[in-house]
Amino acid sequence: MSIKLPDLGRGDDEGSQRSGGVAKEKFDGMMSSIKGMSGPKALDPGYKKIRASAVERSHEMSVVGWSVIVVVVSSLIMFLVVVALGEVWSLGDYVNNIFCNNIALIIIVLFLDTIVSSNKESRVKRNEARKILRYNRLIQPDIDLYLVRKNMVVTPNGKTVRKFQVDSNFKVSDMRDMYSPSELVADVGISKIKRYGHFQEVLRHDFSKLVENVDFVYYPEIAEAVMKYLNATSYGEAALDAVIGYEDARAGTKSMRVMVTSMIREEPENGSFMQANPTMKNVYLVHQMINDQEKAVSEYLRLIRTLEDADPVERKKRAKEIEDEDYE
Known part of the structure; x- marks a missing residue:
């Protein structure tokens, strides 16, 4: 006696097909119930974004086109009214009147367009200036912090640190005490050169954000001053890292910090980068980097002051702050 067992696999297949068919019908129903998911109104994957300037230009051309159509109509x-009332105007009078009106319309439109364009350009320029000044409000404290640390590096112990001096006109020998602890309580005994390295990098970050977020269409000279600082910092970065690294490095049993300090003290007045040993070459590069940074910051501050003086609101703020300013 043989018993025929049911084909369980086949049953599973049929069940899955039935359940799959039901699921497909439900899915199709859901898709058809959502407006715009299929058909010509669906999202176009080939859609390309259009620049705002292109949209504005298209709008202006559309306005001009409709204006021309309105004038013609x-x-x-x-003309039809004149034809209907033939005794009021002659055809020559009508044509002459239309011609004069069109000439006057063209002159008025050109005049208004010039005024609108001028006002628009002034507004864009004013907005750019205010954007630069807003960024400067964030950058200014970091410039102060940078100047203080920079001046501590270039001022040997025993001399008064002119904290906010921009152009210091220093020599390599003036950097001989850069490894000594910072005199500021906020630096908690960290060396002067390390604190300078930190704050010059902070200022570098600030200036990078400025040039990234402002177009500088009307004030390219400010961008140029900022780029000078960024370039000087980039070129001297490796040398600065090496000089900072000497503080904790050792050459055999000798401390590199002590050796570098001795080299700086013994460096002749007429010494140069080409004649220096490899270690001192890095010190000379840092010296050059600081000089270039000073020139860039000085130029930036001068241009910012000029920009502030041109804005009545900023000029009033500056009048209140000028007594507290210690830049040299």
Whole structure:
């Protein structure tokens, strides 16, 4: 006696097909119930974004086109009225009047367009200036912190540190005490050169954000001053890292910090980068980097002051702050 067992696999297949068919019908129903998911109104994957300037230009051309159409239609209507009232105007009078009106319209449109364009350009320029000044409000404290640390590096112990001096006109020998602890309580005994390295990098970050977020269409000279600082910092970065690294490095049993300090003290007045040993070459590069940074910051501050003086609101703020300013 043989018993025929049911084909369980086949049953599973049929069940899955039935359940799959039901699921497909439900899914199709859901898709058809959502407006715009299929058909010509669906999202176009080939859609390309259009620049705002292109949209504005298209809008202006559309306005001009519709204006021309309105003028032509109005002239045609007036012509039909003149034809209907033939005794009021002659055809020559009508044509002459239309011609004069069109000439006057063109002159008025050109005049208004010039005024609108001028006002628009002034507004864009004013907005750019205010954007730069807003960024400067964030950058200014970091410039102060940078100047203080920079001046501590270039001022040997025993001399008064002119904290906010921009152009210091220093020599390599003036950097001989850069490894000594910072005199500021906020630096908690960290060396002067390390604190300078930190704050010059902070200022570098600030200036990078400035040039990234402002177009500088009307004030390219400010961008140029900022780029000078960024370039000087980039070129001297490796040398500065090496000089900072000497503080904790050792050459055999000798401390590199002590050796570098001795080299700086013994460096002749007429010494140069080409004649220096490899270690001192890095010190000379840092010296050059600081000089270039000073020139860039000085130029930036001068241009910012000029920009502030041109804005009545900023000029009033500056008048209140100028007494507390210690830049040299």
